[in-house]
Amino acid sequence: MHEPVLxxxxxxxxxxxxNGIYVDCTLGSGGHTKAIFEKAKKVKIYGIDRDLEAISRLxxxxxxxxxxxANFRNLSNIIEEKVxxxxxxxxxxxxxxxxxxxxFSYRFDGPLDLRMDQNRGVPCFELLEEFKRDDLEFILxxxxxxxxxxxxxxxxxxxxxxxxxxxxxxxxxxxxxxxxSRVLARVFQALRIFVNDxxxxxxxxxxxxxxxxxxxxxxxxxxxxxxxxxIVKRYFKEEPALIVLTKKPVxxxxxxxxxxxxxRSAKLRCAEKQ
Ligand SMILES: C[S@@+](CC[C@H](N)C(=O)[O-])C[C@H]1O[C@@H](n2cnc3c(N)ncnc32)[C@H](O)[C@@H]1O
Numbered sequence: 001m002h003e004p005v006l007x008x009x010x011x012x013x014x015x016x017x018x019n020g021i022y023v024d025c026t027l028g029s030g031g032h033t034k035a036i037f038e039k040a041k042k043v044k045i046y047g048i049d050r051d052l053e054a055i056s057r058l059x060x061x062x063x064x065x066x067x068x069x070a071n072f073r074n075l076s077n078i079i080e081e082k083v084x085x086x087x088x089x090x091x092x093x094x095x096x097x098x099x100x101x102x103x104f105s106y107r108f109d110g111p112l113d114l115r116m117d118q119n120r121g122v123p124c125f126e127l128l129e130e131f132k133r134d135d136l137e138f139i140l141x142x143x144x145x146x147x148x149x150x151x152x153x154x155x156x157x158x159x160x161x162x163x164x165x166x167x168x169x170x171x172x173x174x175x176x177x178x179x180x181s182r183v184l185a186r187v188f189q190a191l192r193i194f195v196n197d198x199x200x201x202x203x204x205x206x207x208x209x210x211x212x213x214x215x216x217x218x219x220x221x222x223x224x225x226x227x228x229x230x231i232v233k234r235y236f237k238e239e240p241a242l243i244v245l246t247k248k249p250v251x252x253x254x255x256x257x258x259x260x261x262x263x264r265s266a267k268l269r270c271a272e273k274q
Contacts, residue, residue, distance in 0.1 A: 002094040004031025013270040020084035025072035028093040050117040075208035082214035109165035144190030213273040242271040
């Protein structure tokens with residue numbers, strides 16, 4: 001079960017109001033949404049996720065929760081009223097990582113799919129059939145910050161893996177044992193970001209969130225790597241309609257990191273609409 005990250009901190013920064021309207025743009029297993037309901041029973045929440053499996057697994061039953069399967073990059077087309085707060089908990093959930101058939105993890109063998117919304121887009125293994133080496137090198141370098149992107153891209157293009165197991169085997173052959181799991185993590189991250197257009201979704205999602213916030217409403221973003229955090233930091237700083245409330249990102253306490261190691265890299269930033 002996915003354990004929500006920075007829950008107390010998020011409730012504090014979102015500044016939950018008893019009758020407020022909130023949007024959880026990354027509903028997942030509903031951990032943050034549940035915590036908002038526990039804090040204020042009368043709130044209304046729009047819960048959005050692009051992953052049908054996440055939505056069908058959801059356990060929260062409340063008339064105050066409106067669940068929508070959508071991409072948060074289209075927020076202002078989906079939500080037609082002004083809201084008090086918008087939350088993004090970017091990335092993938094434990095359930096997604098732990099489902100071999102989704103292809104998100106190098107720890108399990110399964111199809112190299114990597115799509116968050118399996119009804120849209122093209123699975124990763126099909127994209128790899130079309131790619132030139134330069135395209136893939138760019139993706140590994142820019143979305144995975146992988147130093148050996150040229151060599152890895154060349155091997156992937158030559159072997160065209162269809163499963164996570166085949167991709168892992170290619171990387172195993174060309175990288176030393178020490179540091180290999182970090183290389184794998186960077187390669188999977190890069191491919192996932194590309195397949196789901198994650199950075200562009202985040203940029204557009206932040207603009208959309210700003211549009212639907214009422215004056216004094218807050219947007220909170222929890223991100224897990226520097227590429228995302230940079231986008232959030234810059235957007236908050238440069239958007240004239242927002243004032244930054246967290247001068248430095250809020251990090252999880254040591255007790256949270258030891259309980260939930262997935263929270264280790266989390267950073268929360270918050271801004272308020274003027
Ligand atoms: C880290 S999980 C969220 C976990 C959730 N906060 C919880 O406590 O259970 C991120 C979720 O966001 C969804 N997601 C990622 N990008 C999305 C997008 N552009 N639009 C809608 N949902 C997205 C993923 O499918 C995933 O379920």
